[in-house]
Amino acid sequence: MDFTECYGDTVSSVAVAARSGCRKRVRRLMKRGFSADCRDNRGWNALHEAAAAGSEECVQEILSAARGSPRGCAADVNSVTHGGESACYLAAQRGHLAVLRLLLKAHANINQLTHDLSCPLYAAVDGGHKQVVELLVSQGAEVDRTHTACCWTCLHQSVYKGHSEIVRILVDVCNLEALDDHKISPVFVAAQYGQQQCLEILVNAGASVSAQAADLATPLLIASQEGHQACVDFLLDHGADPNLACSREWPQLPIHAAAEFGHIGVLRRLIAVTDRVCDRGDGMVSPLYLAVYSHQSKSVEMLLKEGYSPDAQVRSRILGGRSPLSLALSRTSIDPCSESVRLLVAAGATLSEEDWIHALANVKTDLLQLILEHRWIPRQETLTRDCPVPTHHGKSVLKLQELRELLCVALNQVHFAVCWLPLLLKAGLEPSLLLQPRMLEQADSEVLNYLLEFVNWSNLSLPLKHILDGRRAEKTWEPRPHLDSIPCLSHICRLQVRSVLGPDLLMRTNVVQQLPVPAPLHVFLQFRDIPEATDTHSPPS
Incomplete structure (x- = not known):
């Protein structure tokens, strides 16, 4: 405990005089028989007070008196407080150079340790x-x-x-690779706390830039984590290896730390020198995962811009993400359209079944709209062969597996169809793909009517007609009046136009405006005359 207040009943008169730097009073009191060795409740005596106060004259007076005592000077000059502090330590701690010279001349122990293992040199440093x-x-x-x-x-x-300046002195006499209890070197400390000048002095004196701590962290890793751009640049310029694994648990690199903590300048520098095997390599972890996990959208944006894959490794064993997009969605359940999600979708991230569930099993359609804004639904014939097209009208085309999983999730989320069905049909999904028993059995009456408006309802297969007949008998489906009749010729014609042009082009481009037909027909040909289903039964939350 640090007692700093003077307690009058325990501090000696000589000590009080020494603290004030009054040499004459110190001399007068000692001649009158007052002891310089009397201690206060901190264990301080007059010499401690004089040394701490930087009173060269009082120290000299006390030491001169001690030389005449039977015990000799050495015993007094090395006496310690209750905290183990000697007069030499107190003088060094406070920078009293002249006092320190006097004490050393009087044979003070230059290496005497305090109870907390400090010493005069450490205190001065x-x-x-x-x-x-x-x-x-x-x-x-x-x-x-x-x-x-x-x-x-x-x-x-x-x-x-x-x-x-003190580092310049010590590098000539100290072990540059000295390690603490976590095997951290002085270079590591400089990198961690952004002490660029100290770092330069150490390295120029021969200290290693790649010494690893007990957990394998390197100076470059810690500088990247803390965002010390100048230290990162210096370490890289002096041979620090950006591809040296810095963790025993997984192949962590400095680029991961920069991405996780959003240090964009550092990240930019590391992207240029880091081996891209960390992006897609087997057993590696893309820095994109760390950026997504820590909600660092700027890091996500930069990595994607520099060519890092939006898919990275599938099912990374770190952070438990199936993909960066799945991880982003799991981290933003309240707002599924976070900036990271937007960036990944725009970059063409592969959509898994889990991702489609986020998009379809929800009364909110923000995520589905975002996906459809950046992805193109392919035509029905692509279901029979896997021939991916990189882009279509500037958008990535859904891969065969993505489309299959979309349909699978949609048919398992029929209770939310009132939300997702209009969006998918207007985005060019072939409606016949949804004419499945599950859809016809479970869809809300209005949802079912809306879907049937996009097909030739008179050509349904017998099993599907039986389902509809059953629902009509059970009064769980009330068809719109015209659905009981054969489709009119105009409807058959627009179905044919849709088939020829393709539902994707018809619904998502201006191709209909280029047809040699009157403008009022554009709305009809694009099925925009069909009223959307209303939410008569709220989907489960």
């Missing part, structure tokens, strides 16, 4: 007292002893505090 450090080093102070609970050396502490 911590306080940034350059001249005191120079004196102690020149007088043979131990420079590589470990101090504090974490076993830092004086070099560690000088770097941490950013005392570059």
Whole structure:
């Protein structure tokens, strides 16, 4: 405990005089028989007070008196407080150079440790007292002893505090690769706390830029994590390896740290020098996962812009994500259309069954609209062969597997069809793909009517007609009046136009405006005259 208040009933008169720097009063009191060795409740005596106050004259007076005492000077000059602090330590801690010279001349123990394992040199380093450090080093102070609970050396502490001039002194006499209890070197400390000047001094003196800590973290990793751009640049320029694995648990690289913490400048530099095997390599983890996990959309944007795959590794064992998009959706359940999700969808991220569930099993259609904004639904014939087209009208085309999973999820989420059905049909999905028993058995009456408007309802297969007949008998489906009749010729014609042009082009482009037909027919040909189904039964939440 640090007692800093003067307690009158325990502090000696000599100590009070020494604290005030009054040499004459100190001398007068000692001649009258007052002791300089009397201690207060901190264990401080007059010499401690004089040394801490930087009173050269009082120290000299007390030491002169001690030389005449039977015990001799050495016993007094090395006496310690209850915290183990000697007068030498207190003078060094406060930067009192002249006092320190007197104490060393009186044979003060230059390496005496306090109870918390500090020493005069460590205290001077911590306080940034350059001249005191120079004196102690020149007088043979131990420079590589470990101090504090974490076993830092004086070099560690000088770097941490950013005392570059003291670092210049110590690099000539200290072990540059000294390690603390976590095997952290002074270079690591400089990189961690952004002490660029200290880092340069250490490396130029020969310290290693790639020394790994106990957990395999490197100076480059920690500088990237903390966003110290100048330190990152210096380390890379001096041989730090950006592809050295920095974790025992997974192949973590500095680029992962930069992406996770959103340090864009650092990330840009690391992208240029990091092996791209981390993006798609087996057993690796794309930095995109870390950027998504920590909601660093700027990192996501930069990685995608620089060519990192929006799909990365499938089912990464780190963070539990099936893909970056699945991870992004799981991290933003309240707002599925987060910026990271938008970026990944726009970049053509592969949509899994899990992703389609997020889009379709919801009364909110924001995510589905986002997907359809950037993805093109292929024509029905692509279901029979896997011949992906990279882009269509500037949009990525849904792959065969993506389309199959879309249909599978849609048919399993019929209760939400009132939300997703109009969007999919207007985006060019072939409606016949949804004419499945599950759809006809479970769809709401109005949803079913809306779907039938996009097909030739008179040509349904017998099994499907039986389902409709059953629902009509059970009064769970009330068809619109014209659905009981044979489709009119105009409807048959527009179905034929849709078939020839393709539902994707008809519904999503201006191709209908180019047809040699009157403008009022454009709405009819694009099925925009059909009223959407109303939400008569709210989908389950």
